[in-house]
Amino acid sequence: MDADQHESSGETKSAMHTWRFRHHFTYKADQGKNIIVQCNLCLPRVNLLSTSKTSTSNLKKHLDRTHLGCEACPDVKRGRKKEERNGEESRHCQLKKLKAEIISKYTTQAKVDDLIYDFIVEDCLSFYVLEQPGFMKLIAGLTEGLKSMDRVTLFTKVDQSFSRMREELMSRLSSAQYVCTTADIWTANNRSFFGMTCHWIDSFSLERKSVALGFARLQGKITYDTIAGRIHDIHVAFNIESKVQITVTDNGSPFTSVFKEFAVDSHDSDDDIGFFENVSAVLQGEPEKGLLLFLPTVQRCASHTLEQIVAEDFWQAVSQGPMCQLHYSTMAKVFSIFSKCHHLQVGMDAAEEIGKMALVVPSVIRWNVEYCAVQKIVSLTERELTELCARLEVPRMQPEEMAFLKEYVTVFHPLAFALELFQAEQKCYLGLVIPTVLSLKNKLNEQKDTTTYFGDVINAIAMGIDVRFLELFASTEAKIATATTPQFRLWWMAASEREEMCSLLATEASLMDPCTETEASPSRDPSTIKSEDDFFSYGSAKPYAQIQQRGVMEEIRKYIEGTGKSLECLQDFPRVKQLFLKYNTTLPSTAPVQRLFSQKGNLVTSQRNFLTDDYFERIQLLRYNSNLLSLNIE
Structure with missing residues (x-):
């Protein structure tokens, strides 16, 4: 019954019976000092509201928050007139008009352009998206008539942002006393890119700062002189060639050839800077004008070195040891589980249902990802693992194989932990490498006497650490x-x-x-006497x-x-x-430049094929540096 019927039934009257908006609610029941009503405007959805018998403020708040404009329809039975509305606009039209007024008040074309710019840069999308009919309708609908900017405007905003980014980078780098750079090459979709990041430590807060300096396309055959030219050009472009302490690279052959060919031996010269002639000018037939390209000292990536120990020394010890067959049979089953959980929906569902986890196929170049995946398998109970193998139609793990995996996880936990330390950025320094490697070797040796399967492998890894980190242990820096x-x-x-x-x-x-530092006063020349204090002396200082x-x-x-x-x-x-x-200031690994390459969508998305190499590089640098720099166009 509605409010009037409730009143005629003889029940106790409430404040709602004299309220002008009572026709929007239907009485349902009494509840002590409150009454329960149904909002008619919310129908067909059932929305029961509780309000005091002596007050209707709760119901009025509901009308104001949920049904804006309903106060224009007072109760006709109480003799109140409806508000006059031009053209007999419906409540829906009023709300739409009010929404348009709010949007027009707080949303401007400049703000919409900035949001579209952030959208394109963040996801590295093609500039042609702006001209798609669906995107233009979306912007017009969300902004009540405002338009999406065209490609020419977007090009201009990107150019302006890139110029501002370079200026701010130059300003920040000019105040840095020492910097370190990381360089790497990545190939995807038959295209190769050279990336470089720069890092320094703030002298006041001692916080590490990181920026991207280059993301250039490499065309043609990649040679050591091409790489050296890229390194030199970027250092010169940002005026940091004299500040770079070390350039960190992986242990790949291109970078090895670069620094082996051009770096000056520190034993032969006090300057660790290498140089070579301007190869590009020579190839183009231009006369050389004495221009020398300088290369800083190279630092091998510590995490890549550990990866090499696992990939080479570990596998060599496994293949030659007595546990070779056990290792391959166990890992074959483990990778079969990984593959089915990654490629088949039934595998994903089974892993989520049984083990409450998501398994992914480990990357070939990231052993610590493989370790984490094996760790997840070991964390399952025997019943859960048996059920998972049955659901995925994978051969069941034997007791000896499970014992092998558990020892694998226990023994090599320090190695996985060390890799995670080296791949950090904010709190990772060159001074972390030697203690980490020494601690890793000690922890591995401590477990050698208690292992059943990995005694020979531990010896091989310890020997690999001694050989591959020999240069680092001898480094004075x-x-x-x-x-x-x-x-x-x-x-x-x-x-x-x-x-x-x-x-x-x-x-x-x-x-x-x-x-x-409070400088001590040096001995002065007797000829520079300016006061009595300078004149009097009492013996040689x-x-x-x-x-x-x-x-x-x-x-x-x-x-x-x-x-x-x-x-x-x-x-x-x-x-x-x-x-x-x-x-x-030197980083121990090339993890930052690898993150530059691994940003979502930068190398694998098909839309980037519509971008020129120049603008693709600009988008990537703007994207990477957005957290450090203020690049919004006013």
């Missing part, structure tokens, strides 16, 4: 980087070597000129170099004896901080 990292200091070194390392740190620190050296050694001693592990403690040691900035 890596030792200084580790010693100036508060988390490690000198605990990783033998006691007999620490004194020599302290002297090396003091020698390097004496060459630093930290801005926070100690040479300035001796005073400075003593201050440096005291600072180094205090730092070495400290116990703080956070980077904040470096603020108390300005010279050590400068050493940290110089040597730990």
Whole structure:
């Protein structure tokens, strides 16, 4: 019954009986001091509302929030007139008009253009999307008449954003004292691209900053002189050729040839910068004008080195050991599970239903992804794994095979953890590599006596670590980087070597000129007397170099004896901080440039074929640097 029927039934009256909008509700039941009503405007959806018998504020709020404009229809039975409306507009038309007014008030054509620009750049879409009829209708419908910008406007916005990005990058890099770059080459869809990222540590907050500098298409045969030219051109374009401490690359043959051919041996020269002639000018028949292309020192990717240990040393030990057959039979079943869960919907559903997890086929070049996938298999109970194998029609795992997998997960957990550390970016420094590799080797050796299947494999991996990281262990730069990292200091070194390392740190620190350092007053020339204080002297003073050296050694001693592990403690040691900035700017791996290539849609999407190489590079750099730079066009 409605409100009037409820009133005529003789039941207790409520505030709703005299309310002008009571005809929008139907009485349902009493509930203590409240009544339950049904909103007629919400029909056919059942929407029961509770309101006090003495107040209708709850129902009025419902009308205002859900049914905007209903107050234009008061109760005719109470003698109230309807509001006059031009042209007898319906409530739907009123709402539509109000919506258009709100949109027109807060949405401008410039804002719509900025949103469309962000949409194109974020997903690396073709500029022809703007001219698609469906997209134009979508924009017009959402904005109540505003238009989508054309391709010419988008080209202009991209050019303006790219120019602003370069200017801001140049400004930020000019204030950086030391920088590190990473370089890599990626081939997809029969096209090759050269990518480069740049990294530095903020001298005040000690936070790592990362930007992308290049994403260029490589045409023709990829040779070492082509790569060297790309590296040099990007360094010169951003005016950082004199600031680059190290360029980090993988261990692939193109980069190996580049730096083997052109880098100057540090034992033969005090300058670690290599150079070669402008090959492109020679090939084009242009006369060489003495232009030299400079290459910085190269640093091999630590994570790629560990991947090589797994891919080569690990597999060689497995294939020659007594567990060869067991390993291949077990992994064949595991990869069969991976494949069916990845390619078949029934496999995905079974893994989700039984194991409450999603399994993916591990990448060939990412062993730690394979390890995580095996770890998921081991986490299943015997009943769950048996059921999963039956559903996927995969041979059941035997007890010995399960024991093999469990030991595999246990033994190589430190190796997977080390790979994750090296592939980090914000909190990963060159000084992390030596302690990580030493700890990895120790943890593997600790498990050697308790293993059943992997004793020989551990020996092979430990030997591979010694061989492949031999150059790093002998690197003075890596030792200084580790010693100036508060988390490690000198605990990783033998006691007999620490004194020599302290002297090396003091020698390097004496060459630093930290801005926070209180400079001692050097001895002055007697001919430059400007005041009485300059005139009076009481014997020969100690040479300035001796005073400075003593201050440096005291600072180094205090730092070495400290116990703080956070980077904040470096603020108390300005010279050590400068050493940290110089040597730990270097990243241990090429993970950042690999992330540049692996951005969703950048190399695998078909729409990018409609973009020229120049604009494709611009879109990728704008996309990668969007988190660091403010690039919105006003």
